[in-house]
Amino acid sequence: MFSIEQCGFHIQLVDSGRKFCQFLGNTQSGPMDWVSYHLANAIVNNLPEENSAALECIGELTLFAESTTTCSVTGACDDVFINDRKHKATDLLELKVGDRLRVPSTSFGLRYYVAFSGGIDAPKYYGSVCDVFKEQTGGLSGFGEGLTVGSRFTLLKPSSDRRSHVREATLNSSKLNARKRDALILQYLNMAKLFSSPIKIPLILAYQDARFTLAQKSLFFSDTYQVSPQHSRMGIRMSGRALHYAEKSLYSEGISNGSVQIAGDGQPMILLADRQTIGGYPKIGSVGGYGLARLGQVKTGDKIIFYPVSAEECRQQRLISMELLHQL
Amino acid sequence: MLHNDLELQVVAEDALLVCFANAKSCVGLPEQSQHTTLSLNDKNAMISSIFNHILNAKPTWLIDLTPAFETLLITYNIFLADQWLVKTYVRETLNELSKIGMSDTGRSPNALIRRIPVLYGGDDPSRPHDVSAVCDLHNISESALVTLHNSCSYKVYAVGFLPNFAYLGELSDKLNTPRLSSPRTKVPAGAVAIADKQTAIYPQQSQGGWHIVGYTPLSLDSSINKQSHHQNLHDQVAKITFKVGDTVEFFAIDDDEFVEIQQRENTYCAVK
Numbered sequence: 001m002f003s004i005e006q007c008g009f010h011i012q013l014v015d016s017g018r019k020f021c022q023f024l025g026n027t028q029s030g031p032m033d034w035v036s037y038h039l040a041n042a043i044v045n046n047l048p049e050e051n052s053a054a055l056e057c058i059g060e061l062t063l064f065a066e067s068t069t070t071c072s073v074t075g076a077c078d079d080v081f082i083n084d085r086k087h088k089a090t091d092l093l094e095l096k097v098g099d100r101l102r103v104p105s106t107s108f109g110l111r112y113y114v115a116f117s118g119g120i121d122a123p124k125y126y127g128s129v130c131d132v133f134k135e136q137t138g139g140l141s142g143f144g145e146g147l148t149v150g151s152r153f154t155l156l157k158p159s160s161d162r163r164s165h166v167r168e169a170t171l172n173s174s175k176l177n178a179r180k181r182d183a184l185i186l187q188y189l190n191m192a193k194l195f196s197s198p199i200k201i202p203l204i205l206a207y208q209d210a211r212f213t214l215a216q217k218s219l220f221f222s223d224t225y226q227v228s229p230q231h232s233r234m235g236i237r238m239s240g241r242a243l244h245y246a247e248k249s250l251y252s253e254g255i256s257n258g259s260v261q262i263a264g265d266g267q268p269m270i271l272l273a274d275r276q277t278i279g280g281y282p283k284i285g286s287v288g289g290y291g292l293a294r295l296g297q298v299k300t301g302d303k304i305i306f307y308p309v310s311a312e313e314c315r316q317q318r319l320i321s322m323e324l325l326h327q328l
Numbered sequence: 329m330l331h332n333d334l335e336l337q338v339v340a341e342d343a344l345l346v347c348f349a350n351a352k353s354c355v356g357l358p359e360q361s362q363h364t365t366l367s368l369n370d371k372n373a374m375i376s377s378i379f380n381h382i383l384n385a386k387p388t389w390l391i392d393l394t395p396a397f398e399t400l401l402i403t404y405n406i407f408l409a410d411q412w413l414v415k416t417y418v419r420e421t422l423n424e425l426s427k428i429g430m431s432d433t434g435r436s437p438n439a440l441i442r443r444i445p446v447l448y449g450g451d452d453p454s455r456p457h458d459v460s461a462v463c464d465l466h467n468i469s470e471s472a473l474v475t476l477h478n479s480c481s482y483k484v485y486a487v488g489f490l491p492n493f494a495y496l497g498e499l500s501d502k503l504n505t506p507r508l509s510s511p512r513t514k515v516p517a518g519a520v521a522i523a524d525k526q527t528a529i530y531p532q533q534s535q536g537g538w539h540i541v542g543y544t545p546l547s548l549d550s551s552i553n554k555q556s557h558h559q560n561l562h563d564q565v566a567k568i569t570f571k572v573g574d575t576v577e578f579f580a581i582d583d584d585e586f587v588e589i590q591q592r593e594n595t596y597c598a599v600k
């Protein structure tokens with residue numbers, strides 16, 4: 001059993017998201033920053049296909065352990081503390097009965113992930129444990145309200161001792177292994193550039209992009225857009241140069257993760273994990289690959305620049321990333 | 329149906345949009361065939377038929393499907409499939425369907441007719457609306473707006489955006505209204521709204537960019553009941569669950585009727 005003793009802004013359960021629910025109007029959900037979510041699970045040896053539930057947190061956290069486990073913290077965090085002893089984020093952390101894990105808030109990024117060996121045990125809704133606040137579904141309670149001070153949870157038993165040799169090697173790390181592991185993690189994080197500035201976001205031109213003239217598109221790709229205060233797991237409203245397009249009525253259609261819709265005021269809005277399933281504003285395309293993870297770490301006032309990519313490039317980024325994690 | 333009418337657009341790293349916007353029907357021999365643009369109803373029926381087929385087949389790489397008016401969004405697992413595999417799959421599925429004959433009737437056999445009471449306009453500040461803006465835009469009176477909105481019956485073309493949010497069509501051309509230039513951050517539950525040639529009811533509070541013309545006192549929120557282990561705690565089920573193919577009709581009510589129905593709804597939920 002584990003309990004939350006201190007909670008900053010928001011803590012909720014995430015896994016890689018729901019299936020077969022969008023035709024009912026239920027959102028897909030999933031982690032906002034997939035790079036950090038998958039890394040956190042890989043460090044504690046949870047396999048990607050196990051779709052293990054982890055914590056997605058904004059603000060500081062203190063967790064009290066009433067059982068023993070290994071855990072990891074990734075994303076927007078620097079040093080973490082176990083009973084006031086300092087550890088590096090991305091280390092494999094051992095928690096014993098009575099230990100307190102403390103994650104202070106940081107000046108960079110927004111979200112961090114805490115994963116546990118075996119994953120958090122929670123009921124599934126459309127194949128996923130994700131808290132969806134706007135639908136009041138999912139999570140530990142089933143009502144999507146996330147975790148708060150006093151919330152308690154248990155873990156699933158790790159399914160097998162696969163890769164246990166890796167775990168042993170890491171725990172009793174010979175210097176060489178630790179160095180090799182750190183190099184892999186660094187390589188993985190370097191590709192994603194989660195906290196880089198300026199923030200460059202890859203965009204696949206699609207949907208109604210033909211309604212925008214070449215000149216409008218090139219302005220869109222050369223200008224800087226600022227993250228407005230209206231950003232959440234549903235989406236991010238941006239402000240910057242207004243885009244013009246040919247007014248034409250549009251039948252509402254399915255919205256993919258990362259879709260960038262341009263409302264009548266010409267301002268882009270990026271639709272993310274907890275987005276609506278269907279929408280009718282024209283869309284210029286969709287953000288993919290590392291861009292999605294990077295957007296999970298932006299804050300009000302951050303400036304971003306879009307650049308064009310192909311869907312296949314984005315897919316390749318994901319494949320390469322997962323390949324690296326398999327070597328961990 | 330001609331295959332070159334079919335647009336398969338890669339819209340995201342993990343999603344393909346099947347689009348029938350330009351689909352035509354083909355009459356006569358191939359050499360001398362005449363092409364007429366399909367009605368929205370026909371296109372929607374074709375979307376339903378592909379949707380049902382793929383949902384039944386559930387290929388391992390499939391993550392989700394989002395059918396809408398004339399499109400179907402297919403979301404797939406990028407570690408198990410790529411765009412070429414999914415495109416091939418869709419083309420093969422269409423071939424199969426055209427062999428067994430794609431359903432071309434817009435109405436499924438168990439479709440229902442739903443009659444929805446609406447208080448058009450109103451002065452309650454907790455229920456904001458755009459009646460005067462819509463009337464000004466189309467240069468019509470408020471009573472003309474009400475008549476135009478509730479004198480015809482609508483078909484459910486898609487369910488989505490929010491749980492139990494039904495896209496209804498098609499609205500009279502005289503009410504064809506663009507979306508708000510910037511979406512509202514809070515649209516109250518029960519809002520009856522219009523956008524382009526569509527109308528809908530917001531089943532729960534949400535953000536939204538449609539022009540609001542009135543409110544229904546009916547409770548349509550289907551998202552509260554779900555998890556079986558919580559049914560005792562929270563056993564509130566919407567009386568009406570919309571399905572694609574259902575027919576919806578609106579009728580006007582006044583303030584008193586609104587309050588009366590609302591009270592009845594609350595009692596129903598408490599008893600249930």
